[in-house]
Amino acid sequence: MKNRRLIHFENLIVVFAVLMAGIMFPQGLLARTDEARTHFTPWSGYWWPTIGGGLANGYGNWTGPAPLEKFELLTDGRYPGDATAWELENQYDPDAESWEGQCHAWAAASAYENIVFYPSSYNNIVFRVGDKKGLLTACHGKDLAISSPAGNPAIFHEWLLNYIKVQRKAFIADLLSEKEVWFFPIYRYSMTLTENYGITGVVCQIWYADDNVKADFQGTREKTHIYTYDLFTNGNGEIVGGQWTGNSTNDHPRSLRFPLTPQASNPYLNCATIRSLASHKDDHLENGETVRLLPGNHNLILLNEDRYTIEGKVGDTVTFHLEKLDDFSEGIDVALRDASGDIVWQATLLKQLDYRLAVSQAPYTMTLSRGDYGGGGIYRLVMDQIRAGQVIVPELQKGSAWNGLTVTNLSSESIDDIQIVAYDNLAQPISTVKDPFLLDPFQKEAWLIETLPMHLHEAPLVRSIKVLADKPPAVFSLGGVQDQTMAGFGQGGQTIQQLVVPDMASLFNVNKQISWGLFNPAPDDISLDLRLYSQQGLLDRQVAKTLSGNTIDRYTSSTNPFNKSLDNGWIHVSVASRGDKSTDEINGFLNWQRDGLGKSESLFALSRIGNHFAVPHIAATYQWQTELSLINLSDQANDVTCRLIDGDFFEQATVQLMPYEKTTVPITDLFPYLDQYTMGRTALLIDSSQDMTGYFAYQTRDSRAIFELMIAQSQSANLSLPHVASDHYWWTGIALFNPMASDTQVILTPMTNEGRQLGAEVVTLDVSAHSKQILMLQSAFNQTTLKSAGWIKIQSLDQEIMGLFLIGDRDMNTISGAELYQ
Numbered sequence: 063m064k065n066r067r068l069i070h071f072e073n074l075i076v077v078f079a080v081l082m083a084g085i086m087f088p089q090g091l092l093a094r095t096d097e098a099r100t101h102f103t104p105w106s107g108y109w110w111p112t113i114g115g116g117l118a119n120g121y122g123n124w125t126g127p128a129p130l131e132k133f134e135l136l137t138d139g140r141y142p143g144d145a146t147a148w149e150l151e152n153q154y155d156p157d158a159e160s161w162e163g164q165c166h167a168w169a170a171a172s173a174y175e176n177i178v179f180y181p182s183s184y185n186n187i188v189f190r191v192g193d194k195k196g197l198l199t200a201c202h203g204k205d206l207a208i209s210s211p212a213g214n215p216a217i218f219h220e221w222l223l224n225y226i227k228v229q230r231k232a233f234i235a236d237l238l239s240e241k242e243v244w245f246f247p248i249y250r251y252s253m254t255l256t257e258n259y260g261i262t263g264v265v266c267q268i269w270y271a272d273d274n275v276k277a278d279f280q281g282t283r284e285k286t287h288i289y290t291y292d293l294f295t296n297g298n299g300e301i302v303g304g305q306w307t308g309n310s311t312n313d314h315p316r317s318l319r320f321p322l323t324p325q326a327s328n329p330y331l332n333c334a335t336i337r338s339l340a341s342h343k344d345d346h347l348e349n350g351e352t353v354r355l356l357p358g359n360h361n362l363i364l365l366n367e368d369r370y371t372i373e374g375k376v377g378d379t380v381t382f383h384l385e386k387l388d389d390f391s392e393g394i395d396v397a398l399r400d401a402s403g404d405i406v407w408q409a410t411l412l413k414q415l416d417y418r419l420a421v422s423q424a425p426y427t428m429t430l431s432r433g434d435y436g437g438g439g440i441y442r443l444v445m446d447q448i449r450a451g452q453v454i455v456p457e458l459q460k461g462s463a464w465n466g467l468t469v470t471n472l473s474s475e476s477i478d479d480i481q482i483v484a485y486d487n488l489a490q491p492i493s494t495v496k497d498p499f500l501l502d503p504f505q506k507e508a509w510l511i512e513t514l515p516m517h518l519h520e521a522p523l524v525r526s527i528k529v530l531a532d533k534p535p536a537v538f539s540l541g542g543v544q545d546q547t548m549a550g551f552g553q554g555g556q557t558i559q560q561l562v563v564p565d566m567a568s569l570f571n572v573n574k575q576i577s578w579g580l581f582n583p584a585p586d587d588i589s590l591d592l593r594l595y596s597q598q599g600l601l602d603r604q605v606a607k608t609l610s611g612n613t614i615d616r617y618t619s620s621t622n623p624f625n626k627s628l629d630n631g632w633i634h635v636s637v638a639s640r641g642d643k644s645t646d647e648i649n650g651f652l653n654w655q656r657d658g659l660g661k662s663e664s665l666f667a668l669s670r671i672g673n674h675f676a677v678p679h680i681a682a683t684y685q686w687q688t689e690l691s692l693i694n695l696s697d698q699a700n701d702v703t704c705r706l707i708d709g710d711f712f713e714q715a716t717v718q719l720m721p722y723e724k725t726t727v728p729i730t731d732l733f734p735y736l737d738q739y740t741m742g743r744t745a746l747l748i749d750s751s752q753d754m755t756g757y758f759a760y761q762t763r764d765s766r767a768i769f770e771l772m773i774a775q776s777q778s779a780n781l782s783l784p785h786v787a788s789d790h791y792w793w794t795g796i797a798l799f800n801p802m803a804s805d806t807q808v809i810l811t812p813m814t815n816e817g818r819q820l821g822a823e824v825v826t827l828d829v830s831a832h833s834k835q836i837l838m839l840q841s842a843f844n845q846t847t848l849k850s851a852g853w854i855k856i857q858s859l860d861q862e863i864m865g866l867f868l869i870g871d872r873d874m875n876t877i878s879g880a881e882l883y884q
Contacts, residue, residue, distance in 0.1 A: 097252035098227035099269070104172035104247035105179065107195040108277040109165035115154025117196050118146045121277045123389075129196040130328075132187055136339070137332060139518035145330035149200075152327070161242040165273055166234070168195070170202040170321040172271055173232035173247035175337070179280055180438045181388075183345035183361045185517045186493070188387065188440055192277030194340040201336055203327030205319075212236075212315040215291035216304035219264065221318050222251050235315040237270070237287065245319070246270040246285075262293040263307070280437040289314055344438075355428065356494040357446050357483045357530070361387075364394060364439035367431040372398075373479065374421035374447065375532055379585045381612070382428075383444040384415045390439055392432050399427045411441065418585060446491045448585055448612060451477075451531035455551050456581055456614060456651045457664055458511065458525060459541030465511040466550075468785045469529055470536040470853055471501035471817070472883065480531045484516060484524040489581065489614035492520050501535060504817030506852040508785070511541075526614065536883045538784040542662070545875045547765070549653070549664040552784075552880020554770065557583055557647035559637045562668040562755050564693060564724070565652065566594075566631040569619045576627075578652035578667070579616040580635065582609045588646040589638035592623055597630040599694065599722035606638065609648070632693055632724050635667070656766075663878075665768045668755045671695060675771040677746035677758050678865050679797035679834055680706065680729055682738045685874065688729040689759045694719035696752035704732055706744040709833045713744075719754070745799045745834045747774060760868065765877045767868055772881065774801060777862030781882040783854035786812075787869045788839045796837045796882070798856070798865040800829040806860035808835070812843060815852035823847050829863065856882065 110116050120128040130149055131141035153164070175198055179191045212218045212235065225233045232249040250269035255262050265288065272283040289310045294303040306314045326333055345363045347353055347370070355370035362368065372380055386394060394411040400423035407417050411430075419426070432439060458465045471477050482496035495514040501507065511527065529537050542548030567576040582588050587610050594603040603624040609615055619627040637646045650667030681688050694700040700719040705712050715732040719725060733741060748756075748771065759768045787794050800806055808827045812820040825842045827835045839848055856865070868879035 094256075095252070095254050096227075097250075098222075098230070099250035100226055100232045101230040102176040103282050104232050104249050104271040105177070105195070105281065106271045106275045106279055106283040107168045107172055107199060107273060108192060108275065108279075109163045109168055109273040110196060110199060111160070111163040112153060112155050112158040113160060113162070115150060116277070117200055118142075118149040118154060121192055121196070124190070129193040130200070132189060132193055133197055133331070133336065135519040136185055136187055137335060137518070139522060143330070145328055148328050148330055161244070164199055164203065166243070166245040166319075167202040167327075168199045168273055169234040169245040169247045170205050170207070170319070170324075171195075171198045173234050173249070174202065174205075174321045174324060175340070177340055179340065180343045180365065181363055181440055182339070182342040182438075183363055184339045184342045185519070186346055186359075186361050187517075187519065188361045189339055189342070190278050190440070191280055191437070196277065197331075197336045198340050200328055200331055201326045201333035202321065202324050204325050205321040206323040206325055208320040208322060210318045212318050214304055215264075215289070215306050215310075215314065216293055216301050218289075218315055218318065219266075219291070219293060219301075219304065221320075222248075222266070222268075225320060226251060231320070233318055233320040235270075235319075236317045237315055246273065260295050262295060264291050264293060266291070352427070355443075355445050356481060356497070357491040358444070358493040359491060360443045360445070362441055362443055364430060364432065364441060365435055367429055370428045372419075372424065372426040372428060372445075374424045374426075375450070376422055377450055378421040379448040380419040380421060381446045381585065382415070382417045382419070384411050385442040386411050386413055387440040387442055390432070390436060392434060394439060394441060395431050397429050401425055444491065446612060447530060448583070449530045449532060451534040452583070453529045453534050453537040454581060454583070454649070455527040455537065455539040456579060457551075457653050458527065458539075459543070459547075459549065459662065461543070463541050463543045465541035466508065466539065467511055467527060468506060468508040468538045469501065470506040470782070470784050471503060472536050472782050473533075474503045476503060477501045477531055477533060477535055480529065480535065482514070483528045483530060484520070485526045485528060486523045487525045487614075487616060489526060489612065492523055493517070502817050504813055504855075506784075506813075506815045506817070508815070508852070536782065536784050538880065540785070540869065540878055542876055542878070545871070545873070547662040548869075548876035548878045549662045550878050550880070551651070551664055551666060553883045554666045554669075554881070556666075556669040557649045558669045559647055560671065561635050561648060561650050562693060562695070563633040563635065563650060563652055564665075564668050564691060564755070564757055565654070566627045566629065566633070567619055568627050568629045571619075571629055573656065575619065575655040576652055577616065577618045579614050579650060580609055580667075581614045581649040581651070582611055583649060584646065585611040586646070587611050588648065590648065591636045591638050593634045594624045594626075594628065595632050595634065595722045595724070596628050597632075597724050599720050599724070601722070602626075602628060602631070630724065630726070634695070654768075661765065663759075663766050663768045665757060665770065668693075668757065668770050670770055670773055671753050671755050672773060673750045673753065674774040675748040675756070676774040676799065676801055676864065677748070678772065678799035679836065680741055680744050680746055681760050682730055682741040684738075685762055687761045689726060689761060690729060690732070690746075690756065691724065691726040691758070692717060692719060692748075692754060692756040693724045694722055694752060694754050696754075697721045698752050700750050700752040700754055702748060702750045702754065705747045705749075706733060706736070706741065707747055707832050708744045709830050711744075743834075745801075747801070760877065762874045762877060764875045765870070767877045767879045769866060769879070769881065772864055777801065777864045778884040779858045779862050781856040781858075781863065781865060781884060783856065783867050784883050785853060785869070786839065786848060786851045788845075788848040791872055793870055793872065794839045795868045796839070796854075796865060797834055797867070798827065798829055798837070798863055799834040800831060800861070800863050802861050803831050804861065805830045806858045806863060808863065809857045809859065810837070810842070811855040811857070812847055812851035813853050813855055814850060820847055820851055829858075
């Protein structure tokens, strides 16, 4: 069938002119019988009726993207787009005649495109046979073609001989004599010719591919038809005319076309890409070979037995989720065997299956098979792995932002089999974006996350990153928008039985928006108790919640367990006691968006609860402010003593917090009588009479960097700056604080990404008791050194110290940082 809007091919068709007089049968073709066929058989396909608009609206019982939407997903990373919109505007009409559609385009594609179709997973998008045939059909909507009417059988006869016998190519013909138009590709004929005094009677049987099939039909549904006609010749044997005879008088082809050059009606199609995916077979994981299965959401094709290996260490947990996506009545047999070949799990996949493996005898082998593979089965396999050394980056900067990730081995032993896995909004795996790799001692790797290999349509879904390893490397993430904002996550994010989400914003606060999340890193579900407190310490809401294993629940002011938010409020989260589940732990984070300008800051949820804290550096100048937020976790009044300290100098201020109260105060308000110079030399020690927690922030005019209060007793003789940002645009600063009563000497050694000391240049600092040292890398090291430095090793020779680092741009539009790594 052919769409009425596509009947006209003016300026696109070369008219095939056959002059009846003067054409002679080639010698040898006037034999009593003759037959021929094309070098490939056209394939049967769906004719995509206009009344359904299936290329844009979808077809059959399949849910999910329609063929054109899948094409847009592949090429643009999103749908619907221009191609779908064009199709809906031009090729979809729910009021159209029932016979209208794109059979002319299907027939042309079938005659032209020599492809054997299988379903396949192309860039992890399932393209069914119907998707592929439909897209190829769209690529032939207005082909440049030779065209001729077929009222005279001599023309039809000449086309059979010229195209099928001589060129061995199919042509297409409108084979109905009614008002409806139905094109089919003719690819074979067999004829009997009888001469009688200048008239040659012909009985001709043709073979053509039918379009009365489902969209996913594979192969060719063959149909035949017999035509009778007479050919008139002159004394020289030349054909000079002809006429249809018998039933063919009223039942014969009406028009003929031979496609020369494919041309799509839809201007938004890339038909080279469509031909590539149409020819594609199988999937991205295996093609008859056994391959390692890595975490990800894999859309797969079953053309024969699929075999995967799963690596792991004792104590790892591997989860599998399988879905059958084809319409085969037969299920898929799944078997999982350990290193000894013993079956540890066996099942038949009919719809969905889930299995959790506690690794004990790796490697494992998973096989998927069925008795009859047919034209190719389709299934989804989602695999995830929980490892002892996993580190999560729970929130990436989105939109037009960039995101950087560094992974460093700070130990003297190699870390093998490190994987970087991208996860979606619910912490479900999307794909392993960095294949397993090894970090030698002190080696560092760094990437822009946007440059890691991931499919175009999957990149917008990535919300978090996990680094999976047997022991945790040092992971630092940083992301932002040029000259606008920057935020990241450093060392931290401890899993613990209670934590604090330290800030909230109401739904109507236009100057501050907060999103937050809770992460369960274990495979089992956990029960949580959540309590929402006002800034004044009043318990507003209390809810119980179950958090599924190995997932993140994300919340905003409008969607959260309390169904409300309080400006400057805070949330206490604790794991509900469940007897033998007393080891359950939780992790969390929050993200601020400020002033409606896209200013963003990130922080792991507060996991440090105690009575003795430290802030290694106080910044107080006309450009910088330090702000302190304290939260009383007790039902008693809490006297909090804040001491600025610089060697023998100290100043003290006291803040009294009512039960569960939160206060936020600039340091300059606590010590209004101190000048900026004096205050800038100090660090801050905090002691409280009751349990508390809190955070501090460095703030410039346009940006903020936020840190959790550091435990005063948490020091180390070996610290690290995980990333060096130092060029004409970026600067890096380090603050080192010696909280002990005796002096120490600190050596800073620049290291290459390969883990080697960078030349002989080191910086030695004397850090006095109860004092700090501030270091700008650009001032401490020469630029040649900084260009080659990947990270900085920091060693205190005499005793343990603590510290932090800040990274910013030259105009102070964006700053961020983290604690120095231990």
